[in-house]
Amino acid sequence: MxxxxxxxxxxxxxxxxxxxxxxxxxxxxxxxxxxxxxxxxxxxxxxxxxxxxxxxxxxxxxxxxxxxxxxxxxxxxxxxxxxxxxxxxxxxxxxxxxxxxxxxxxxxxxxxxxxxxxxxxxxxxxxxxxxxxxxxxxxxxxxxxxxxxxxxxxxxxxxxxxxxxxxxxxxxxxxxxxxxxxxxxxxxxxxxxxxxxxxxxxxxxxxxxxxxxQEQESLPVKISKTQMRERFFAYIIWHNEDKIALKKRLHKDIWQNLYDFDLQEKISLDELHQIQVQGTFLMASEILKHQLTHQKIFIRFFHFESPTPNLVDKNLEWYSWQAVQNLPKPIIIANYLQTLQTQNLQG
Ligand code: SF4
Missing domain, CATH: 1.10.340.30 (Hypothetical protein; domain 2)
Known part of the structure; x- marks a missing residue:
């Protein structure tokens, strides 16, 4: 040496x-x-x-x-x-x-x-x-x-x-x-x-x-090839009495194996403002931003009351609020549910 x-x-x-x-x-x-x-x-x-x-x-x-x-x-x-x-x-x-x-x-x-x-x-x-x-x-x-x-x-x-x-x-x-x-x-x-x-x-x-x-700022050299990707998520939270519908994310994507809601991935920010689905509209959240290493995700939650959303097609299942607590979820969803709880909007 x-x-x-x-x-x-x-x-x-x-x-x-x-x-x-x-x-x-x-x-x-x-x-x-x-x-x-x-x-x-x-x-x-x-x-x-x-x-x-x-x-x-x-x-x-x-x-x-x-x-x-x-x-x-x-x-x-x-x-x-x-x-x-x-x-x-x-x-x-x-x-x-x-x-x-x-x-x-x-x-x-x-x-x-x-x-x-x-x-x-x-x-x-x-x-x-x-x-x-x-x-x-x-x-x-x-x-x-x-x-x-x-x-x-x-x-x-x-x-x-x-x-x-x-x-x-x-x-x-x-x-x-x-x-x-x-x-x-x-x-x-x-x-x-x-x-x-x-x-x-x-x-x-x-x-x-x-x-x-005086080369501290130039070193190390790292030429990054990864581009930041923007995604727009409209989450429909279906309510049925004291239950809400969630599904496990099975496909190869972010948050694989975690639970989320009925997701419509939209192509523009404008469309995140307005979602129309069958059911009784209850409320919508603000648009939330979530930063991952290579993805910036804009998310809005829409709450609808419906006795019969098509659960089977979308792989959704009903869970009580209590059961939802124990499911592994992306942190943005866990935090959102927490704010609902503090506002006393669950159930
Ligand atoms: S090793 Fe790092 S902290 Fe130490 S003098 Fe060099 S650049 Fe500065």
């Missing part, structure tokens, strides 16, 4: 010892707990993910407990975190390990990679944090710190970038990979942040390329 890399590794670890946040998954080598935390923290900030981690560990203290839970119960507990595929894959992996591997996690990177929902990053994190395997983790934080410190302009979203950064990361990961990997991620999250990195008090700045050339 050259001097610049050695300086990097030593100072990152020293910084980590002083400044890291005390988080519950850092005090354990239990692969199940580490896996849970890593899946929850994919696409989710620590502050938002922490209460979910605590809830999951409490409700399902072991992998076996999770594997034997029902899908609906797990999705309900996951409600609000988004990217529900994570919960689905987690259940698949948990059940697979209980059926085929005595409820044990494989102890190395290559085997972990074979599990459902575990990509290179998560496999490296579990292998390193739980089993101290000498393998480098690469997430957004790591890309940023490496790109800035070493001055790498290759697009981090390109296959070439992935290759180049991985080779560099693997070449500098030390024997105590667990501590170092946690350190570099924490350093990216707290010190070398996307905006306004704290260069003034940075232990790396003496050798940092981005600091020397």
């Amino acid at each position: 050259n001097e610049k890399s050695k300086f990097f590794v030593e100072n990152i670890i020293a910084w980590y010892k002083k400044h890291h946040r005390k988080l519950p998954w850092r005090n354990t080598q239990n692969p199940y707990h580490i896996w849970l935390s890593e899946i929850i923290l994919q696409q989710t900030r620590v502050k938002q993910g922490l209460p979910y981690y605590l809830k999951f560990v409490e409700r399902y203290p072991t992998l076996q407990d999770l594997a034997s839970a029902s899908d609906n119960e797990v999705f309900r507990l996951w409600q609000g975190l988004g990217y529900y595929n994570r919960a689905k894959n987690m259940l698949t992996a948990a059940r697979h390990l209980c059926e085929n591997n005595q409820g044990e996690f494989p102890k190395n990177y290559q085997e972990l990679l074979k599990l459902k929902g575990i990509g290179k990053y998560t496999a490296a994190a579990i292998a390193s944090f739980a089993f101290n395997e000498k393998v480098a983790v690469l997430d957004g934080n790591v890309f940023r710190v490496l790109a800035r410190y070493f001055g790498i302009y290759t697009d981090i979203a390109s296959p070439q970038g992935e290759k180049e950064f991985r080779a560099l990361a693997e070449s500098i990961v030390p024997e105590n990979s667990s501590e170092y990997n946690q350190a570099i991620m924490e350093f990216g999250a707290l010190q070398c942040t996307p905006q306004k990195p704290n260069c003034m008090f940075c232990p790396l700045r003496e050798h940092c390329f981005a600091f020397a050339y």
Whole structure:
């Protein structure tokens, strides 16, 4: 390892010892707990993910407990975190390990990679944090710190970038990979942040390329190819005495396996103002905006009273308000129902 890399590794670890946040998954080598935390923290900030981690560990203290839970119960507990595929894959992996591997996690990177929902990053994190395997983790934080410190302009979203950064990361990961990997991620999250990195008090700045050339804003380079998509949802909430009609979203789309209402996906914002269906109109909500990573969704809820909406065709079923509480729902729907409750409009 050259001097610049050695300086990097030593100072990152020293910084980590002083400044890291005390988080519950850092005090354990239990692969199940580490896996849970890593899946929850994919696409989710620590502050938002922490209460979910605590809830999951409490409700399902072991992998076996999770594997034997029902899908609906797990999705309900996951409600609000988004990217529900994570919960689905987690259940698949948990059940697979209980059926085929005595409820044990494989102890190395290559085997972990074979599990459902575990990509290179998560496999490296579990292998390193739980089993101290000498393998480098690469997430957004790591890309940023490496790109800035070493001055790498290759697009981090390109296959070439992935290759180049991985080779560099693997070449500098030390024997105590667990501590170092946690350190570099924490350093990216707290010190070398996307905006306004704290260069003034940075232990790396003496050798940092981005600091020397004031290139913090240009690095890392990421050429995004994903376009933001706008969608317009008109939700018809059918009422029948003290029940409302919901359905499970079965198709491959956002919110798969969660429950929603009779959905008419409209093509324009104007049409969201006016929905005509058969039944007695009760009320309509404001238009609500919901932002996902690559989709902006405009939603309006329309309430209609009807004794006989065509339930079968649309896969809808009647649920009491009480039963609706326990169904896993997209957070925007759960929040909307909550506002109805506070306005005392349910039932
Ligand atoms: S000097 Fe600034 S850009 Fe360089 S590693 Fe430190 S915080 Fe990041």
